[in-house]
Amino acid sequence: MNPGAGMRLSGLLKKEFLQILRDPSSIAIAFLMPLFLQLLFGFGVSLDADHVPIALVAEAPGPDSADFFASLEGTHYFAPQAMANMPEAEQALRRGDVKGILRLRANFAREIRQSEGAPIQLIVDGVDANTARIVIGYVEGAWGNWVTLRATRRGQDAHSPVTLQPRTWFNSELRSRNFLVPGLIAIIMTLIGALLTAMVMAREWERGTMEALMVTPASMTEVLLGKLGAYFLLGTGGLLLTVGLAVGLFEVPLRGSFWVLWGCASLFLLAALGMGLTISTLVRSQFVAGQIAILATFIPAFLLSGFIFDVDSMPPVVQAITHLVVARYFVAIVQTLFLAGNVWSVILPNALALALMATFFLGVTWRNARKRLD
Amino acid sequence: MDAEAILRAGGLRKSFVSGGRRVAALDGIDLAVRPGRVTGLIGPDGAGKTTFMRLAAGLLTPDGGRIEALGLDATRQSLAVQAALGYMPQRFGLYEDLSVQENLDLYADLQGVATPLRAERYAELMQMTGLAPFTKRLAGRLSGGMKQKLGLACTLLRRPRLLLLDEPTVGVDPVSRRELWAIVDRLVRDEGMSVLLSTAYLDEAERCAEVILLHEGRVLDVGVPAAMSDRVAGRIWAITQPGRHQRALQADLAGQPGVVDALVQGDHVRVVSATPTLPPAVSALAGVESHPLPPRFEDYFVALLHNDGKSPAALPTAINGITAPSVPDAESEVIRVAGLRRRFGDFWAVDGVEFTIRRGEIFGLLGANGAGKTTTFRMLCGLLPPSAGQIQVAGQDLRHAAATARARLGYMSQKFSLYANLSVAQNLRFFASAYGLTGGQRDERIAWAEAEFELSAFGVQPSGDLPLGFKQRLAMACALMHRPDILFLDEPTSGVDPLARREFWARINSLARQGVTVLVTTHFMEEAEYCDRLAIMAAGRILALDRPAALKAQARRPGLPNPSLEDAFIQLIEGATVAKAA
Numbered sequence: 006m007n008p009g010a011g012m013r014l015s016g017l018l019k020k021e022f023l024q025i026l027r028d029p030s031s032i033a034i035a036f037l038m039p040l041f042l043q044l045l046f047g048f049g050v051s052l053d054a055d056h057v058p059i060a061l062v063a064e065a066p067g068p069d070s071a072d073f074f075a076s077l078e079g080t081h082y083f084a085p086q087a088m089a090n091m092p093e094a095e096q097a098l099r100r101g102d103v104k105g106i107l108r109l110r111a112n113f114a115r116e117i118r119q120s121e122g123a124p125i126q127l128i129v130d131g132v133d134a135n136t137a138r139i140v141i142g143y144v145e146g147a148w149g150n151w152v153t154l155r156a157t158r159r160g161q162d163a164h165s166p167v168t169l170q171p172r173t174w175f176n177s178e179l180r181s182r183n184f185l186v187p188g189l190i191a192i193i194m195t196l197i198g199a200l201l202t203a204m205v206m207a208r209e210w211e212r213g214t215m216e217a218l219m220v221t222p223a224s225m226t227e228v229l230l231g232k233l234g235a236y237f238l239l240g241t242g243g244l245l246l247t248v249g250l251a252v253g254l255f256e257v258p259l260r261g262s263f264w265v266l267w268g269c270a271s272l273f274l275l276a277a278l279g280m281g282l283t284i285s286t287l288v289r290s291q292f293v294a295g296q297i298a299i300l301a302t303f304i305p306a307f308l309l310s311g312f313i314f315d316v317d318s319m320p321p322v323v324q325a326i327t328h329l330v331v332a333r334y335f336v337a338i339v340q341t342l343f344l345a346g347n348v349w350s351v352i353l354p355n356a357l358a359l360a361l362m363a364t365f366f367l368g369v370t371w372r373n374a375r376k377r378l379d
Numbered sequence: 380m381d382a383e384a385i386l387r388a389g390g391l392r393k394s395f396v397s398g399g400r401r402v403a404a405l406d407g408i409d410l411a412v413r414p415g416r417v418t419g420l421i422g423p424d425g426a427g428k429t430t431f432m433r434l435a436a437g438l439l440t441p442d443g444g445r446i447e448a449l450g451l452d453a454t455r456q457s458l459a460v461q462a463a464l465g466y467m468p469q470r471f472g473l474y475e476d477l478s479v480q481e482n483l484d485l486y487a488d489l490q491g492v493a494t495p496l497r498a499e500r501y502a503e504l505m506q507m508t509g510l511a512p513f514t515k516r517l518a519g520r521l522s523g524g525m526k527q528k529l530g531l532a533c534t535l536l537r538r539p540r541l542l543l544l545d546e547p548t549v550g551v552d553p554v555s556r557r558e559l560w561a562i563v564d565r566l567v568r569d570e571g572m573s574v575l576l577s578t579a580y581l582d583e584a585e586r587c588a589e590v591i592l593l594h595e596g597r598v599l600d601v602g603v604p605a606a607m608s609d610r611v612a613g614r615i616w617a618i619t620q621p622g623r624h625q626r627a628l629q630a631d632l633a634g635q636p637g638v639v640d641a642l643v644q645g646d647h648v649r650v651v652s653a654t655p656t657l658p659p660a661v662s663a664l665a666g667v668e669s670h671p672l673p674p675r676f677e678d679y680f681v682a683l684l685h686n687d688g689k690s691p692a693a694l695p696t697a698i699n700g701i702t703a704p705s706v707p708d709a710e711s712e713v714i715r716v717a718g719l720r721r722r723f724g725d726f727w728a729v730d731g732v733e734f735t736i737r738r739g740e741i742f743g744l745l746g747a748n749g750a751g752k753t754t755t756f757r758m759l760c761g762l763l764p765p766s767a768g769q770i771q772v773a774g775q776d777l778r779h780a781a782a783t784a785r786a787r788l789g790y791m792s793q794k795f796s797l798y799a800n801l802s803v804a805q806n807l808r809f810f811a812s813a814y815g816l817t818g819g820q821r822d823e824r825i826a827w828a829e830a831e832f833e834l835s836a837f838g839v840q841p842s843g844d845l846p847l848g849f850k851q852r853l854a855m856a857c858a859l860m861h862r863p864d865i866l867f868l869d870e871p872t873s874g875v876d877p878l879a880r881r882e883f884w885a886r887i888n889s890l891a892r893q894g895v896t897v898l899v900t901t902h903f904m905e906e907a908e909y910c911d912r913l914a915i916m917a918a919g920r921i922l923a924l925d926r927p928a929a930l931k932a933q934a935r936r937p938g939l940p941n942p943s944l945e946d947a948f949i950q951l952i953e954g955a956t957v958a959k960a961a
Contacts, residue, residue: 009491016488020474020481027476027517217472217533220436221489222462376457378438379395 013223017231025239034201035239039193039247046185047255056084057140060094060103065111076151082143098130105129105140186251187343188312191332193247197240198277199302202232206285207294225374233278240274261342272359273335279366286373306332334358384411385541385573386435390444393430397844404430406596412575417567419587420577423876425847426593428577429469432545436466449541465539469546471530475519479510479529482518486533504532507562523748524555544576549874552747552902553945554952560586579874584676599683608674611682613655616669617647626888633885635660640681644908645928651678681877711738713865713896719768721754728754730919736898741891743907744900746916747952752900760867761785789863791854791871799843803834803853806842814861828856848879865896873903884909904944915948917955
């Protein structure tokens with residue numbers, strides 16, 4: 006380090022903090038966006054089926070059909086609506102009033118007493134494939150339960166010699182909030198690390214202040230360290246806010262160690278900052294820097310990190326691509342730490358990947374950063 | 380080369396890629412800047428001034444040749460050079476969201492000014508720049524002149540031996556310009572600082588101890604400005620012909636054999652002759668009156684370019700395809716403004732402005748930053764409703780018929796409100812459509828613009844890549860698409876090459892002679908000289924409204940027998956400030 010570096014660095018850090026405090030858009034991205042996303046994903050978006058409207062058609066109503074339908078009404082998964090005939094139910098499905106039709110044919114009561122059992126018909130609205138799949142799953146489950154229950158009541162054994170007794174680990178209530186909210190930390194830190202950092206660097210170019218910084222004795226490394234330091238702290242603030250809300254407001258359990266989470270988040274934040282600074286060494290307009298940051302970091306973090314969509318169920322090619330998405334490694338760590346605990350076999354390899362990527366991007370930035378305008 | 384030079388360049392070359400072509404910004408520069416004085420790097424926009432400054436500060440790598448500052452290789456030892464010199468970039472390099480004091484602190488930290496020395500240095504600089512009462516104000520809230528002084532203070536924190544100022548006076552009003560020059564002169568005199576200052580204003584050359592004249596990436600000449608101007612001494616006259624408007628006279632004289640330059644200046648035409656005698660074209664005029672004038676640096680520059688075979692283009696006379704009676708017509712008022720006021724919050728930006736502009740008149744609106752020029756201008760364009768008062772444009776009350784009135788206006792600013800990534804033809808088409816021209820009418824106007832402004836060769840090129848002079852032609856063509864009979868110009872030729880400026884004003888003169896009314900707002904005194912009448916504004920009011928020659932005459936003082944328009948302007952503004960304080 007050159008003489009006077011400490012003074013220069015502290016000057017740069019002070020400047021960054023003053024700018025963050027006075028710039029409403031920095032505050033918005035660092036604190037309001039996380040809050041908004043948390044509330045949206047915590048309360049608004051849910052991948053669970055809850056009170057799904059479904060039409061029930063019994064062509065020959067009787068005690069058996071009534072008993073089965075009653076079993077459906079007992080759960081919070083469905084909001085069943087009894088309908089007199091198929092045409093009426095089909096119309097409701099077309100209008101979108103119901104997501105599925107469950108039909109018991111006229112000979113239901115007879116067939117249920119025969120050895121082959123009674124076939125029931127389920128028609129689902131496949132437009133929303135996710136909900137459709139959930140409806141099918143729940144109806145199958147409900148039907149299986151009802152048949153078993155009925156057999157037990159009659160003192161018979163169920164047809165099947167094997168009974169499945171599912172246990173759900175890590176997220177016993179199957180609340181999607183429990184894995185969405187921790188994953189949000191990755192999204193928020195991508196916003197602060199990559200998007201905000203790329204844009205504030207580009208702003209220095211646009212406003213001509215970069216030129217003025219460059220003719221001071223401050224080296225480019227010092228200028229970059231100033232940015233890195235300020236936005237690292239801002240990102241850590243975002244992390245604390247998100248974890249605090251997740252645990253405090255949304256009651257997501259944090260089963261692993263906070264300090265492990267903090268360490269891994271720091272690695273991820275360094276990688277995100279590295280990406281943001283790399284972008285800013287390539288383009289000098291805020292608008293373009295923002296676009297690139299969103300396309301290259303934010304959207305992949307949203308779609309390809311396993312935050313919403315499970316990586317293992319993606320096509321092989323897409324799965325291969327996800328290995329390039331930094332957020333993927335962090336999402337794996339965060340979801341494990343929150344819901345399962347300190348599972349080192351998951352944490353260590355992912356943390357190693359984060360460290361490598363952080364080194365790579367910061368290295369690229371450092372190599373590209375020259376005190377030259379051309 | 381000079382052994383004692385503080386900055387020297389040899390065979391310096393630098394080019395940039397623009398629009399797929401390599402453009403040479405500097406094409407073999409050899410020069411030496413001597414210490415302890417102000418050296419001016421003078422040249423129009425695009426001459427290569429900024430590139431040279433950046434090379435000297437080690438911010439660019441040259442393609443060839445070498446540049447040394449303070450005995451160090453500016454390219455290879457750039458950190459050491461940057462630690463030793465002070466450089467103020469064109470946009471001052473201030474953080475607008477930091478206060479004056481915070482900007483000073485930041486740059487003191489970056490330049491390694493020891494903490495115990497700061498208080499004294501800050502006080503000294505704040506006193507020198509007059510910013511002491513504003514240390515808590517955000518830099519973004521300062522006026523243009525104050526920003527420029529703060530930018531200067533930030534580069535002076537460590538008392539550099541060599542100070543590079545890149546166009547410090549651009550976009551700043553004459554009062555602030557003069558204050559900046561006073562600071563620079565003091566630095567040289569009291570602290571022995573060496574200053575290299577670039578500017579596109581040729582009148583500033585006369586304030587430098589030595590000037591380097593840069594044009595299209597080459598050094599045209601180096602020397603003491605007074606000696607350079609003296610080379611054209613005895614060849615300059617003020618020409619008038621009784622009963623004839625100066626613009627008509629100028630049009631007759633421009634481009635004639637023996638006439639190097641003919642320029643409207645107040646009530647007369649300033650003529651530079653190729654020889655020490657009046658050109659034949661002048662002596663041939665009946666009843667002509669001529670008075671010898673002292674030479675200016677600009678006369679020399681134009682003469683120099685003229686010797687290079689360049690001269691202002693001769694222009695066709697029917698520029699707008701309108702044939703109309705010539706010369707200002709005292710009868711018809713085109714713009715009438717009465718009791719105009721505009722309030723922003725509890726601040727009156729415009730506070731009772733009155734004037735009328737006649738058909739075919741060129742009317743100038745001058746004022747310091749924040750005097751209310753821009754607000755007045757916007758109200759006249761119908762872009763901002765007045766808080767009180769009347770505006771009539773072309774007989775229409777702007778309150779009720781803003782759109783109709785606007786259809787008769789053309790607008791052009793030096794910042795070229797063109798779409799840089801559209802081609803020339805696309806820009807013309809767009810503006811034609813925006814003004815409601817369709818079908819044959821549109822095609823005809825586009826063909827007219829391409830022919831009139833010689834733009835057809837550039838048809839498919841993105842307009843952002845055009846040479847500066849052609850950008851300006853295109854902007855003018857776009858503003859004239861719909862044959863407006865009122866033209867609003869916002870600082871149209873500040874920083875433009877003097878030949879391109881003459882070409883531009885020749886076109887404007889020709890429009891005015893055909894009855895187009897022109898309103899100009901500017902800081903640039905050369906542009907003010909082209910006007911028939913000037914309104915000088917301060918604090919939302921008009922201080923004076925008269926012909927440029929009359930304004931100059933009023934400013935005559937015992938020690939100032941031949942005041943410039945800038946002198947007149949500054950006297951008026953200062954007089955108003957004193958009156959207000961009293």
